Amino acid sequence: MxxxxxxxxxxxxxxxxxxxxxxxxxxxxxxxxxxxxxxxxxxxxxxxxxxSRTDTQSDDLHSLMITANGPLEYEFTVDGTLEADTEHGDxxxxxxxxxxxxxxxxxxxxxxxxxxxxxxxxxxxxxxxxxxxxxxxxxxxxxxxxxxxxxxxxxxxxxxxxxxxxxxxxxxxxxxxxxxxxxxxxxxxxxxxxxxxDHKGGNFSADEDDAPTENADGTFTAAGTTGPLSKEAGAKTVLGDRYLFSGSVETLDLQLSDSSHEKYVYLDEKPVNPSVVRQMRF
Incomplete structure (x- = not known):
């Protein structure tokens, strides 16, 4: 199936x-x-x-998870605020x-x-x-x-x-x-x-070195590599990085090292097409 x-x-x-x-x-x-x-x-x-989402859920802060079952390079830019979420998503x-x-x-x-x-x-x-x-x-x-x-x-x-x-x-x-x-x-x-x-897959917390950088125009960019190593890729081992942001995602680029692998994007815990993320304004 x-x-x-x-x-x-x-x-x-x-x-x-x-x-x-x-x-x-x-x-x-x-x-x-x-x-x-x-x-x-x-x-x-x-x-x-x-x-339903709790009343204590901030209307301004949203989660973005980028996951894959193979090596994945990503880069995205947010016009607003952006931080790596190292505490949640495991x-x-x-x-x-x-x-x-x-x-x-x-x-x-x-x-x-x-x-x-x-x-x-x-x-x-x-x-x-x-x-x-x-x-x-x-x-x-x-x-x-x-x-x-x-x-x-x-x-x-x-x-x-x-x-x-x-x-x-x-x-x-x-x-x-x-x-x-x-x-x-x-x-x-x-x-x-x-x-x-599953002790190998499912950890979608950001790593300590996933901190975004601030650009000259005041936007923030996060870039990194996620997913399992090549020798463990292509099966059920899915790993990822997680961020919290407000504002809008201006760009989002995802590049798998092998097109036979799969990538997944989640906005506020819901799976979405990457193009949807680029169209959202918060």
Missing amino acids: TRDDLRTAAEDSANPHGDSSGVTFDRRTAIKTAVAGLGAVTLPWGTAAAS FSADSDDEPKYVENSPSVYTVIDETGPTLENAGGTAFHGDRFLVDYYAHLTLDAHPDYEANVYLDETLVTVDELNRMQLTDPSLHTLTIAANGPTSYELQVEPEMTP
Whole structure:
């Protein structure tokens, strides 16, 4: 399944009269039954797939992430303010995000955990997350604070929890699944037959040497190289840099070292075409 097929697949699998929907539904019911009673961590605000942007989100400050699964050179100029975000945007799995077998269901893995910043550090552009490599069937229960935002990405594409839970991932390769939030968020993820924490990919925080430079006309330019090294390129290892800005992006140039690799641009945590970024005014 390609990224372009994700939403189509979600709609098709939601059709109760489709050829494979009965199989998918039965399997997911079995998975949910198998993990019932495991005692997922539950926060006191109830289950939510995602919530609207918080009132504390600054209308003037926006996040821009540039990521790739191969070496990527980038340069962009902002008429306004620009800073490298070295504190947020790390969506790699933590060392304790190891999946466990579900009792009496040896082919089902589960992870029960929390992600996002603590409540006192929540809101705005303070996104943190966890990332996994998954295969075939995935079922996610997300418990997000109603005042903050939680996002789910499958193969770097933004999806809803309902879309994810209806999908049957027929592509034989592993898929990336990222859960990111700017507020405290608990989740329970069940996958069959394979799930691995992604400790290599998903770190989109800026590096210390990614600081932008001020130009003579008062604009700011950031330039650098991101993505994995060539020997690890072309697979599911996606790395990037993250910036916070206000004003307008006047120029944006992205150059992959190999055209077979893929690049991704996110504006305020949403995937966008690079041309859209150049047209925005804030």
